[in-house]
Amino acid sequence: MEKARREVSPRKLEKQIALASAACSVFGREGYARASVDALAAAAGVSTRTLYNHFPGGKADLFRTVVTWTSGEVREAQLARLQALLDPERPPHPDDLARDLTALARAFVGLMADYPNHFALVRHIHAEADHVPPEVLEAWKDAGPGPVGRALAEAMTGLADAGLIDLHGDAAMAGAHFTALSSHSIVQLSHYGVLPLPKEETDRLIEGGVLAFLRAYRAGRA
Amino acid sequence: MEKARREVSPRKLEKQIALASAACSVFGREGYARASVDALAAAAGVSTRTLYNHFPGGKADLFRTVVTWTSGEVREAQLARLQALLDPERPPHPDDLARDLTALARAFVGLMADYPNHFALVRHIHAEADHVPPEVLEAWKDAGPGPVGRALAEAMTGLADAGLIDLHGDAAMAGAHFTALSSHSIVQLSHYGVLPLPKEETDRLIEGGVLAFLRAYRAGRA
DNA sequence: GGAGAATTACAACGACCGTTGCACTTTCGA
């Protein structure tokens, strides 16, 4: 958490991170309305009063912090995986394209299991979009889906430049179709990662999605 | 609403429908936790007390009823559109395949605009899956996504039998890929239909999705 | 060890909520 909420001593930062981390779990599980301040404080092993000392704005203030913080965390993880598996500078060998794309899809889907609190929180943001302050919504979009979508579009452009795929005129759409095909069914069936889908089923859906993507976007077709 | 909650007089039924319809709007906008019983009653133009007369179980009872009722409504609408646009008995002419699939995708996306309350409610169900009684979750799945997914798979099988598409071994997955490609981006960008996406952009995304689907599934390819 | 900051426990407040009981009024069919 490189961006401190308010320029403060390292000791305060530690507690604030503990609070934000615990709050992410509670907000994700309960949602904003149901999450009581007492529960938020207890989850961080902290008295209610110190929560208000660190976040003068109370529950809303903490929520705002949590959203931007966790969104940044997950974005970094996602960008790292994308960079590692599909570096635009070093396109894969044609024979490895399917394998690499499958690995990328698996990595994306795996994020839901690695950051369940974050994605639970995002689901609540989606549902309560009307009640979330617009600035928070913007912060989330800027910290999460925005950069990732752009990076994925870049990666697709890289693959196209290497002659591996045909963008059919729209790199962003190709990226969106990749995530749609590789994650839509899994998100649907696993209730956004809540229900544990059998691993073999997950693999089958991912592989099917990647194959469909390649049929639609592999270079050298009609 | 052919299935009456409890076998009752027509007069009661009318009020119960009014209550359920209004409650769908309130629950969708506020979520379960935030929706107050007073607000639910007021939205139906009814006193709090009569709400409890019709739904002895109170808020939870009303919520249960609303979920199954609206899910059934939307399912019927969706099945009707699917039947009208892609009757398995009468497959389209090959030249019309792209046009018909585009129309179907447009119809599916249009549902979100036609039943905004329902989809808002579904979003809340997704987010609060932990707090929704399992029976309600099951009722929703049985009344909504389940039959629609099966019908779509059937339609895909029909297209394959007519030699129009190649299922690549899995009709259900083909159907899932169709909905993924045609709706994923729009759902994402429009925040589940909350933000009004420009019509031209919607059309562009739908058309792109259908074209990608056809590249992946049209018959007579490698 | 002691100054000063940080944290705690505790009580209290006003507000809202879900639910119920009761007496009263409206509605509607026979």
Added chain:
DNA sequence: TCGAAAGTGCAACGGTCGTTGTAATTCTCC
């Protein structure tokens, strides 16, 4: 027209919640 069924307004209950104040306690670092 009458009588039962349905609906209403109101008050009240126990409960939870967000938030704040205060005084006592713990921790950290010089």
